[in-house]
Amino acid sequence: MSSNYGSRHRAAVGASEQSDVFAIVVSETNGKISYALNGKLHRVLSADISKVIFSIITEKRGK
Numbered sequence: 001m002s003s004n005y006g007s008r009h010r011a012a013v014g015a016s017e018q019s020d021v022f023a024i025v026v027s028e029t030n031g032k033i034s035y036a037l038n039g040k041l042h043r044v045l046s047a048d049i050s051k052v053i054f055s056i057i058t059e060k061r062g063k
Contacts, residue, residue: 005041012036022056024049 001010012023017039025034025041034043035052044052 001041009034009036009041013039013041016040020060024053 001013006028008025008028012025012034013036015021015023016036022035022037025036026032027034032043033046033049034041035049035056036042037056
């Protein structure tokens with residue numbers, strides 16, 4: 001993972017690697033929103049975050 005990311009981002013990625021969770025992270029520096037899922041960090045526009053959350057929850061319920 002790039003050194004541009006802080007401890008919150010690293011913790012979110014680690015948690016999503018170790019368990020069946022997704023974590024939402026807001027950058028303290030620039031306010032950008034990311035989420036971690038299956039050990040990967042994804043950036044998302046704030047306008048789309050509710051769609052992303054709904055999609056992930058719906059997918060996990062279907063499994």
